[in-house]
Amino acid sequence: MQPKLKFIDRYLTLWIFLAMATGIGLGYFFPNISDITNTLSVGTTNIPLAIGLILMMYPPLAKVDYTLLPQAFKDKKVISISLLLNWVIGTTLMFGLAVLFLRNEPGYMTGLILIGLARCIAMVIVWNDLAKGNREYAALLVALNSIFQIFTYSFLVWLFINVLPRKLGLANFNVMVSMKDVTESVLIYLGIPFFAGFISRHLLIKSKGIEWYNRKFIPKISPITLYALLFTIVLMFSLKGNKILELPMDVIKVAIPLIIYFLLMFFVSFFINKSLKVPYDKNASIAFTATGNNFELAIAVSIAVFGINSPQAFVGVIGPLIEVPVLIILVKISLWLKEY
Numbered sequence: 001m002q003p004k005l006k007f008i009d010r011y012l013t014l015w016i017f018l019a020m021a022t023g024i025g026l027g028y029f030f031p032n033i034s035d036i037t038n039t040l041s042v043g044t045t046n047i048p049l050a051i052g053l054i055l056m057m058y059p060p061l062a063k064v065d066y067t068l069l070p071q072a073f074k075d076k077k078v079i080s081i082s083l084l085l086n087w088v089i090g091t092t093l094m095f096g097l098a099v100l101f102l103r104n105e106p107g108y109m110t111g112l113i114l115i116g117l118a119r120c121i122a123m124v125i126v127w128n129d130l131a132k133g134n135r136e137y138a139a140l141l142v143a144l145n146s147i148f149q150i151f152t153y154s155f156l157v158w159l160f161i162n163v164l165p166r167k168l169g170l171a172n173f174n175v176m177v178s179m180k181d182v183t184e185s186v187l188i189y190l191g192i193p194f195f196a197g198f199i200s201r202h203l204l205i206k207s208k209g210i211e212w213y214n215r216k217f218i219p220k221i222s223p224i225t226l227y228a229l230l231f232t233i234v235l236m237f238s239l240k241g242n243k244i245l246e247l248p249m250d251v252i253k254v255a256i257p258l259i260i261y262f263l264l265m266f267f268v269s270f271f272i273n274k275s276l277k278v279p280y281d282k283n284a285s286i287a288f289t290a291t292g293n294n295f296e297l298a299i300a301v302s303i304a305v306f307g308i309n310s311p312q313a314f315v316g317v318i319g320p321l322i323e324v325p326v327l328i329i330l331v332k333i334s335l336w337l338k339e340y
Contacts, residue, residue: 012226012324016317019230023237024247033238037308049235049308053189053300056228059221060121060296061146061190061197068140069147078282082141085269085290086119087148093264095160097257099170106175107306108254110161111315114302116261117156119145120292127292127327131334133284141289149297150190154183157301177305185304190297225296232299233317239309254318262326265291270337280338287334292327295319 026033040047094116102109121142128138158179165173205213269287278286299316306312 010328013321015226015230016233016321019233020237020247020317023234023239026234026238030238037235037239046235046308049232049303050188052228052231053296053303054193056225056232056296057189057193057300058196059218059225061193062201062221063125063218064121064143064146064197065139065201066143066147066198068136068143071140077276078137078278078286079144081273081276081278082144082286082289083148085265085272085286086145087152089268090119090265090290091116091156091160094257094261095164097261099165099168101257102253103170103173105253105311106173107311108250108315109173110175110177110306111298111302111310111312112254112257113160114157114312115258115293115295115298115316115319117153117160118294118297118301119149120289121146121149121294123323123327124289124292127288127331128285130328130331131284131288132281132338133288134281135285137282137285138289141285145289145294146194149294150186150194153186153190153297153301154179157182181305182301185301186297189300189304229296229299229320232303236303236308236313236317250314251318251321254315255322258319258322259326262291262323262330266330266333270334284334284338288327288330291330292323293319295323 037046095113098109098112098116102112124142125135125138127133129135157177161175161177162179165175201213204217208217266287269290270283273283273286295316298319299313302310302312302316
């Protein structure tokens, strides 16, 4: 029986639009909401928001089976392809699209680069299952990406935002990112939920068993990611009341390079694997892992480094708004390509 997208995931784009509208409405009718937000902050950190961002990252990291990692390195061909697609082709492609489409808007350009550097660890399992991919391989690649992100994200942000734009002579690109700030935010918003997910998985499987963990615990905590994401969006857009008329055009500006990215990454990944005679089920796992992105991490880093009302954070929110409908279409294309 062909798996179906759950109701809550199927209409994720709608929920995000509604969260945006709710936030804008709150900002319009309660213009002092930014003052209230500031009272809940310690230094530059908004406490409720920080808790929300950590909760947003916890469920996908609690799903990851890190015991698969030793097995991952046995299949050198598949792992090499996946690492090349994710950490070289994917990051470089998003950087190129960000420069091409948004070089005159450094904030949006930076936000898009941050998304490109955050490789998928959450929704890829959903897309993989819908496309009849190999679930074990998808889980294995997610585990690999999770570890890579913790150790490489800060360096990649420094390289792609501080170094490459200057080398390419982008004179109007005046954004500099502190590697220390990014490292701190990665340790907080990826490190804490990673540790919590790893420990809870280990302890609960030990006491309750893998069957209970996967069938009872994971379905219970999975919606937390969406609730935390929607809370973040409502709060962000409540601070954007004065930019209401600009928002639709800004969404389109960000959507165009994102759509091109998703389409190119999927087809490049799929046909590279096909040319190398990788079986369809593994091909689908690699292609969807390379195509999706970890928007939760990009949003968390954007807010921590640039602020909740920053253009970088805005781009992070637009990401899943565009990703869901495009990836649903790519799932259908993948199943069609399976027959050829």
